[in-house]
Amino acid sequence: MNNHFILKEKLRLALCLVIIFAVSLLANYFIHQNVAKADKSLLSIYHDRLIPAQDIFGIGNKIYENELLLQAHINAASYQKYQEIGKEIAINNAAIDSLINKFGQTLLVKKEVTALEKYSSLVNSYLANQKNILALSEQGFKGEAEDLYKNKGQGYAAQLLNTVKQLASLQTSVGGELYKDGHQQLIGAELLSYLVIGLTIVIGLLAQMLLKTSFLSTHLPNKSSLN
Numbered sequence: 150m151n152n153h154f155i156l157k158e159k160l161r162l163a164l165c166l167v168i169i170f171a172v173s174l175l176a177n178y179f180i181h182q183n184v185a186k187a188d189k190s191l192l193s194i195y196h197d198r199l200i201p202a203q204d205i206f207g208i209g210n211k212i213y214e215n216e217l218l219l220q221a222h223i224n225a226a227s228y229q230k231y232q233e234i235g236k237e238i239a240i241n242n243a244a245i246d247s248l249i250n251k252f253g254q255t256l257l258v259k260k261e262v263t264a265l266e267k268y269s270s271l272v273n274s275y276l277a278n279q280k281n282i283l284a285l286s287e288q289g290f291k292g293e294a295e296d297l298y299k300n301k302g303q304g305y306a307a308q309l310l311n312t313v314k315q316l317a318s319l320q321t322s323v324g325g326e327l328y329k330d331g332h333q334q335l336i337g338a339e340l341l342s343y344l345v346i347g348l349t350i351v352i353g354l355l356a357q358m359l360l361k362t363s364f365l366s367t368h369l370p371n372k373s374s375l376n
Contacts (some may be wrong), residue, residue: 275305
């Protein structure tokens with residue numbers, strides 16, 4: 150009977166150890182998943198938010214710089230100056246096109262896709278109007294170039310800049326959401342770690358009690374032996 154009791158206690162102890170092992174494996178799996186998701190969110194903040202935010206800022210600067218160059222072109226009076234300014238505007242336009250294409254390849258939310266489509270529809274009108282202003286200015290039609298710039302050019306540029314500002318604002322809001330999601334994943338991983346520690350302590354105490362009970366049952370004399 151005593152041997153049967155000892156065997157039973159050993160089985161209980163083995164079960165406790167199996168439970169500890171199983172819970173640890175499950176918890177480690179979920180901790181790994183949470184940390185991986187948090188890491189993905191942080192990487193997305195860097196690749197899809199921080200770097201594109203710099204690119205968007207660069208686009209806005211190039212558009213604004215082109216506005217100043219257009220005014221300089223209208224006020225210029227030599228062919229050499231026309232060529233220099235025209236070349237600078239062309240370089241800016243190429244840089245803007247490269248940056249916006251780069252931005253389009255990042256992970257975009259629905260609002261960003263809508264804003265990007267709006268930008269694409271505006272930029273063609275902006276560039277066509279810019280070309281007409283440069284042509285009129287270079288041909289000596291300064292008054293017509295000035296009127297076209299004031300009546301249409303400034304409006305197109307303002308709309309483009311507003312769209313760029315909207316994209317920049319979305320970078321901030323979406324980046325904040327990604328950070329919040331990553332933070333929650335890390336909190337979840339931390340809670341799971343505490344859960345594993347707590348369960349290990351509780352089951353360890355139970356195992357200690359079983360060992361103590363088994364020890365007492367082994368070393369204390371039973372009633373039959375006393376009789």
